[in-house]
Amino acid sequence: MDTDKYLLNFRGYNLQRTAVDIEQLEHLKDFEIRDDDVFVTTYLKSGTIWTQQILSLIYFEDYRKQTRKMKTAELVPYLEYSTHRIDFLRRPSPRLFSTHLPYYLVPNGLKNKKAKIVYIYRNPKDVITSYFHFSNFLEAFETSKNFDDFIQKFLDGKVVGSLWFDHIKGWYEHRENFNILFMSYEEMKKDLRSAVQKFCQFLGKELSEGDIDAVVKQATFKNMKSDPRANYNDILKNEFGIKNKDGGFLRKGTIGDWKNYFTVNQSESFDMLFQKKMKDIPLKFIWDINEK
Numbered sequence: 146m147d148t149d150k151y152l153l154n155f156r157g158y159n160l161q162r163t164a165v166d167i168e169q170l171e172h173l174k175d176f177e178i179r180d181d182d183v184f185v186t187t188y189l190k191s192g193t194i195w196t197q198q199i200l201s202l203i204y205f206e207d208y209r210k211q212t213r214k215m216k217t218a219e220l221v222p223y224l225e226y227s228t229h230r231i232d233f234l235r236r237p238s239p240r241l242f243s244t245h246l247p248y249y250l251v252p253n254g255l256k257n258k259k260a261k262i263v264y265i266y267r268n269p270k271d272v273i274t275s276y277f278h279f280s281n282f283l284e285a286f287e288t289s290k291n292f293d294d295f296i297q298k299f300l301d302g303k304v305v306g307s308l309w310f311d312h313i314k315g316w317y318e319h320r321e322n323f324n325i326l327f328m329s330y331e332e333m334k335k336d337l338r339s340a341v342q343k344f345c346q347f348l349g350k351e352l353s354e355g356d357i358d359a360v361v362k363q364a365t366f367k368n369m370k371s372d373p374r375a376n377y378n379d380i381l382k383n384e385f386g387i388k389n390k391d392g393g394f395l396r397k398g399t400i401g402d403w404k405n406y407f408t409v410n411q412s413e414s415f416d417m418l419f420q421k422k423m424k425d426i427p428l429k430f431i432w433d434i435n436e437k
């Protein structure tokens with residue numbers, strides 16, 4: 146029997162046990178998709194809440210103008226987690242969703258290639274660094290003794306989200322089945338304005354220059370950190386439980402923080418594994434803030 150305190154394994158994929166409703170998961174494949182639905186799809190710690198904020202700002206004028214106080218967690222709710230999903234079906238279009246699910250667990254209706262998916266990926270050394278802090282910060286995740294211990298769990302896929310390599314490779318290799326845009330966290334970090342324009346183009350949204358400025362301004366790390374609609378602080382405290390005083394969704398928000406945590410050995414062995422596993426995946430990865 147599956148008795149892990151933190152992980153619930155559903156058809157080969159690990160979810161956060163306390164936040165899922167198994168019956169809901171059983172019906173996800175048949176969840177009715179509308180042509181104008183949009184899914185923010187990520188592996189954990191890759192820029193999910195950032196993209197939730199960007200899409201909320203692009204889609205909802207009243208949110209952009211700050212007259213709408215709803216949180217991004219409600220505006221772009223998770224498909225697989227119970228939190229904030231109450232009125233999913235009755236929502237007026239366009240509906241925005243978030244998901245960490247692998248390609249093979251998402252609703253079948255996404256394969257008609259009309260609804261859109263933005264897949265955000267991040268260099269996995271920064272994902273590991275971010276995830277290590279995140280899981281040591283929240284009650285709902287298992288604490289790791291040290292960084293090495295976490296790397297091991299991550300590489301064994303014994304974390305919420307399962308194996309990072311499987312997630313990104315699965316989505317990339319099945320991209321032809323979906324209407325999907327791949328965007329990297331680092332691309333967003335290096336030139337947020339261009340990233341917002343790319344999103345708009347893919348999503349068929351025409352925003353004025355002034356509106357794009359407003360999106361970019363409200364999606365910076367600093368502004369999101371102080372925006373209660375976007376920073377998830379209440380949700381973390383109330384729903385996930387905090388076990389460590391330092392931390393949060395908006396921790397550092399940089400490229401290359403992994404250098405402060407990986408030893409040379411850890412880094413080299415990760416690089417070898419990465420090269421082996423990702424050799425057929427031509428997505429561009431940026432590991433350093435100064436990299437072009």
Ligand code: A3P
Binds near residue numbers: 189274276364366395
């Ligand atoms: P760090 O822990 O490295 O700071 P997710 O939302 O998928 O859990 O990802 C969280 C990561 O995205 C955190 O990384 C967080 O700081 C970063 N992030 C969130 N909003 C951001 C923003 N506006 N700019 C840069 N990074 C952001």
